[in-house]
Each structure stands twice: as C-alpha cells, then as structure tokens.
Amino acid sequence: MPQLDEALVDDPHEVQRLDSRGHLRALATAGAQVREAAHLAAEAGIDRLEREERPRAVLVAALGGSAVVGEVLTVLAEAQSPVPVSQRAAGPLPAWVGPMDLVVAVSLSGRAPGPLGLAAEAGRRGAQLVTVGADESPLADVTARARGLHVPVPRGLVSSRTSLWSLLTPVLLASATLGVVDLPAPVLDELADRLDAQAEACRPSSECFVNPAKIAAQALVETVPVVLGDGPLMGVAAHRAVAGLARTARIPAMHGCLPDGASQVVATFGGPFTAAGGQGAGSLAAARGGRDIFADPFLDAPEEPPLGLLMLREGGSGIPPEQTSLAETVLQEAHDVGVRVQEITSGARHPAVRLAEVMALTDFLSTYAALGLGLDPSTNPHVANLRAAGHP
Structure with missing residues (x-):
C-alpha cells in the first residue's frame, strides 16, 4: 500500500530536487x-x-x-x-x-x-x-x-x-x-487575498502535522480516494481535485457531486475497501483505519487500502438546508463503515472565493501527494509520450 514519505515533503532540498519545474512555487x-x-x-x-x-x-x-x-x-x-x-x-x-x-x-x-x-x-x-x-x-x-x-x-x-x-x-x-x-471589484481583491492565505498555510516549510495540504495528502495517499462535492459549486472543485490527483500525483480517483452523486458514492461503502464489504482481516483492519501489526508480509495476503472520502463543502449562511443534511448523512454512512473521511470547507461569502479557496488547497494536496511518493509533479513521461505522438 502506498505511503507518503514525510521526509520528502518536509525537506526543502528534497522538494527542490523532485520538483524540476517549480510546480509548487507556481501554485503559490x-x-x-x-x-x-x-x-x-x-x-x-x-x-x-x-x-x-x-x-x-x-x-x-x-x-x-x-x-x-x-x-x-x-x-x-x-x-x-x-x-x-x-x-x-x-x-x-x-x-x-x-x-x-x-x-x-x-x-x-x-x-x-x-x-x-x-x-x-x-x-x-x-x-x-x-x-x-x-x-x-x-x-x-x-x-x-x-x-x-x-x-x-x-x-x-x-x-x-x-x-x-x-x-x-x-x-x-x-x-x-x-x-x-x-x-x-472588492470580491476579486478578497479572492486574491484568500489565495495568498492558502499559499502561506500550505508553504513547504510548514510541517506535516500543521500543513493542511500535507495532512490531507498523507491521509488520501493511503486510500482508494473518492472526492465528493456537497453541491454544484464544490462539484467543480471535486472534478479539479481528481484531475490533479491523476495528472500530478498519478493517483486514480473517483469524483461526484451531491445530490446526484450520493447513491453512486454511498454504494461503494459496501464494497471490498470498507469494513462493511471487505473480506479478510487485512481488509477489515485497513477499513477501520489501522494496520494489523501482527500481519506477516510474506505469509499473509497484501494489505488492501481502505476507501477514503474527501468531502468538499460550502460553509456559512445561505447554504440550502437539504444540501447540508444530505452531506451529513453521507458522512455518517462513511464513518459507520470505517471509510477514512476528510473534510475541506470554505465559509467565504462569495461563491467565487469559496471555490478558489478549496481548489487552491486541493492543488497543493495533489502536489504534496506526488512529492511524498517521490514523483516529480511537474512532468509525466507517459503524458510526454502522448504529446510526442501528436496528441494534445
């Protein structure tokens, strides 16, 4: 099961070595x-x-x-x-x-x-x-x-x-x-300020235990990830997040948007990556968020990654009650079967600012996921091969 190496994302020299084209700096x-x-x-x-x-x-x-x-x-x-x-x-x-x-x-x-x-x-x-x-x-x-x-x-x-x-x-x-x-015009100024604040919070010198993007990346790398927006606005952010996970960190992920995506996402809670549907002690331990310390990697089956849910949410006033209620129901279902749940919420007043704040954090998340796996977030040889073959 993949794991994020804290030594890589917390060491400025390692970050500079891996990030050949300054992907992280450009996001900032x-x-x-x-x-x-x-x-x-x-x-x-x-x-x-x-x-x-x-x-x-x-x-x-x-x-x-x-x-x-x-x-x-x-x-x-x-x-x-x-x-x-x-x-x-x-x-x-x-x-x-x-x-x-x-x-x-x-x-x-x-x-x-x-x-x-x-x-x-x-x-x-x-x-x-x-x-x-x-x-x-x-x-x-x-x-x-x-x-x-x-x-x-x-x-x-x-x-x-x-x-x-x-x-x-x-x-x-x-x-x-x-x-x-x-x-x-004032909204655009606020948007720029919020992006600056996210860049400061997610800066490379901020260590894994306090950096929100590194915390989220560390948890998500060890799962089969699902990214869910709690409405149409955060649905755009969810799509952006899975694109970043795939393109930047090489992690395939599923995304959805409430309300339409609720049943599709909740259906996976009964599958092989949760306590409700997993078979065997390794699957069950992983789904409950822990590892079997007595497992023998040579004699026992490989440990399966648990399902991870990243919920992107709108906070503050003006959010329809039914949107909040459905999101809470989905989260409770996830917790009940041992899905590893993370939430990212923006309470900014204007929707453009809410969207910017959340997308900035998920952009940093996918970049730290790549770096923590020892990958260059700036380049991908397989994508380069496609382009060399004449495909955009």
Missing part, C-alpha cells in the same frame, strides 16, 4: 496571478465590453488543464446569468453560434487546436470573441482579425495546471462586465 503565485491578470485585462481594453450588448449565449472553448475555466464560469453563471453558458473542447462549433453570441477561447500557449479552431470559426460567423492566451500567438492573430478582445497571459508560464488564475481571471472580468456573472 495564485493570488499574484489574479492581480496581474486583472492588470493585463485592463491594459487589453476589457472595459470596452461595457459598451457591448449582453450576448444571447456564451460558449467557452477550452481543453485539458484549461477546461476548468469553462466549468467555473458555468457554475457561477447559473445563479445570476440571464443567458445560457456552455463549454466545448473542440469543434465543430455549434450551429446556433452567430453574431449575437459570445465565444470565449482559452489556451495558455495560444496554439491548442480545439480552442483555436472554435475561435476561428466564431470569428468567421461574426460572433463576439474574447480570448486568453499567449501574446503573438495564433489565437491572438485570430482574435485580431475578428476584431475581438485578446488578453495576454504573462510570459514564462509553462503549465495550465499551475496558471489557472492567469487564465480564469480575465474570463471572469469579461463575464462580469457583460452581466453574465456577479463579480464586484
């Missing part, structure tokens, strides 16, 4: 990314959108690590937007997109074929176009020809996994200007 710049992206958006002329009519519909074109931009915009728009918001990774561009609609295309390099092709077709159809990506890139050229708005990202960014807020901030600002989401 999230708050600065928000502020710099807002500045770049202003320089690009985002205020000109105030003179534009609200679009009939919004389509976000993004793929890979950038796809979360569309997910965040969609869930934030649900509460306020009078127009529908959808997303797509690649073509063809839906037939309904025309001059009355807005297409937002996001690509860190400005070269991703899916968003680039969708943006080009949107321009040909006369749709309003807002793009975010590298300056002097094919995406920037497409936007210029369509007389759209291109917001450049800072130079030197190497991964969309660690540059989320450089990509997402201009999209949120453009959407707020057009009345698609509610994001007053």
Whole structure:
C-alpha cells in the first residue's frame, strides 16, 4: 500500500530536487496571478465590453488543464446569468453560434487546436470573441482579425495546471462586465487575498502535522480516494481535485457531486475497501483505519487500502438546508463503515472565493501527494509520450 514519505515533503532540498519545474512555487503565485491578470485585462481594453450588448449565449472553448475555466464560469453563471453558458473542447462549433453570441477561447500557449479552431470559426460567423492566451500567438492573430478582445497571459508560464488564475481571471472580468456573472471589484481583491492565505498555510516549510495540504495528502495517499462535492459549486472543485490527483500525483480517483452523486458514492461503502464489504482481516483492519501489526508480509495476503472520502463543502449562511443534511448523512454512512473521511470547507461569502479557496488547497494536496511518493509533479513521461505522438 502506498505511503507518503514525510521526509520528502518536509525537506526543502528534497522538494527542490523532485520538483524540476517549480510546480509548487507556481501554485503559490495564485493570488499574484489574479492581480496581474486583472492588470493585463485592463491594459487589453476589457472595459470596452461595457459598451457591448449582453450576448444571447456564451460558449467557452477550452481543453485539458484549461477546461476548468469553462466549468467555473458555468457554475457561477447559473445563479445570476440571464443567458445560457456552455463549454466545448473542440469543434465543430455549434450551429446556433452567430453574431449575437459570445465565444470565449482559452489556451495558455495560444496554439491548442480545439480552442483555436472554435475561435476561428466564431470569428468567421461574426460572433463576439474574447480570448486568453499567449501574446503573438495564433489565437491572438485570430482574435485580431475578428476584431475581438485578446488578453495576454504573462510570459514564462509553462503549465495550465499551475496558471489557472492567469487564465480564469480575465474570463471572469469579461463575464462580469457583460452581466453574465456577479463579480464586484472588492470580491476579486478578497479572492486574491484568500489565495495568498492558502499559499502561506500550505508553504513547504510548514510541517506535516500543521500543513493542511500535507495532512490531507498523507491521509488520501493511503486510500482508494473518492472526492465528493456537497453541491454544484464544490462539484467543480471535486472534478479539479481528481484531475490533479491523476495528472500530478498519478493517483486514480473517483469524483461526484451531491445530490446526484450520493447513491453512486454511498454504494461503494459496501464494497471490498470498507469494513462493511471487505473480506479478510487485512481488509477489515485497513477499513477501520489501522494496520494489523501482527500481519506477516510474506505469509499473509497484501494489505488492501481502505476507501477514503474527501468531502468538499460550502460553509456559512445561505447554504440550502437539504444540501447540508444530505452531506451529513453521507458522512455518517462513511464513518459507520470505517471509510477514512476528510473534510475541506470554505465559509467565504462569495461563491467565487469559496471555490478558489478549496481548489487552491486541493492543488497543493495533489502536489504534496506526488512529492511524498517521490514523483516529480511537474512532468509525466507517459503524458510526454502522448504529446510526442501528436496528441494534445
């Protein structure tokens, strides 16, 4: 069963040795990314959108690590937007997109074929176009020809996994200007401050017994992980978390969102990784959160990892009572059968800040999980092989 090595995540020299491209350091710049992206958006002329009519519909074109931009915009728009918001990774561009609609295309390099092709077709159809990506890139050229708005990202960014807020901030600002989401200026300042606070709490010099990301990583690495959001907002964070576990830490994980995901997740509580469904003393001891100290690794069967549940929750006032009640019921079921349960909660007032706070912590969690397993969070040879074969 895998275990997180505290000596690796608590030793700055080991962290630096393993983290070849500064993945951890890049995550810590999230708050600065928000502020710099807002500045770049202003320089690009985002205020000109105030003179534009609200679009009939919004389509976000993004793929890979950038796809979360569309997910965040969609869930934030649900509460306020009078127009529908959808997303797509690649073509063809839906037939309904025309001059009355807005297409937002996001690509860190400005070269991703899916968003680039969708943006080009949107321009040909006369749709309003807002793009975010590298300056002097094919995406920037497409936007210029369509007389759209291109917001450049800072130079030197190497991964969309660690540059989320450089990509997402201009999209949120453009959407707020057009009345698609509610994001007053003070909220963006609070969001950046919360990201700074998470970076401070999860800094490498903060040891395993006090660092919330290291604590969560240590517990999750030794389990078969399930990440569950207590509603649509935290469902986006749960999807982001399992993507990070897979891509950064090489840990396959299942994710869900309440209420729809409740039965699917609870069904696993009766399976082979819990006390309710496990067979044999090794499984039962693991499911109850302990190890059989008398087990002989040569004569007994290998110890099976227990099921682990990471519940991402919204705190504070304004949360529907039925959402809280269902989450508590799921947690009680998990405790009853020996599932290893962890909770991450944000009580921030604005949903964008709640989402940012939780996603920042899970980003650090997956990075420390990789480091604690002796893996480089920045690179993956198997993904590199895919790209070398021409697959994005």
